[in-house]
Amino acid sequence: MRRAGKRRLASSVLRVARDLYDSLGAATYVDRCDRELKATGLDVGNLPDPSGAVLAAVTRPQVQLTAKEQAVAELVAAGATNKEAARALFLAEKTVQYHLIRIYGKLGIRSRSELAARFRLTD
Secondary structure: OOOOOOHHHHHHHHHHHHHHHHHHOOHHHHHHHHHHHHHHOOOOOOOOOOOOOOOOOEOOOOOOOOHHHHHHHHHHHOOOOHHHHHHHHOOOHHHHHHHHHHHHHHHOOOOHHHHHHHOOEOO
């Protein structure tokens, strides 16, 4: 629905699905719903961490990345390959590569290691 341009409808369906998955303890699917909700660009509010674990905050760059670029950057900075990031975000591998090129340009970096350093987890 989101990809068909029906962001509000997608957001409401994703919220219901997220709540259901959360009640079932399906953290992987809750994470997917969170990523899709974030990609709608609509205000998703403060969604609770599905696993109950508190993850370290990721430092945010000064430049403005799109929601999809942010998602790709976070996965790659955490060590995911292009193929793994594509699978997690339901994208083509070439699309992840395209987003990385745009991210590198926006952040003024040239490698995955620089991206990881820019997005390193804080303790």
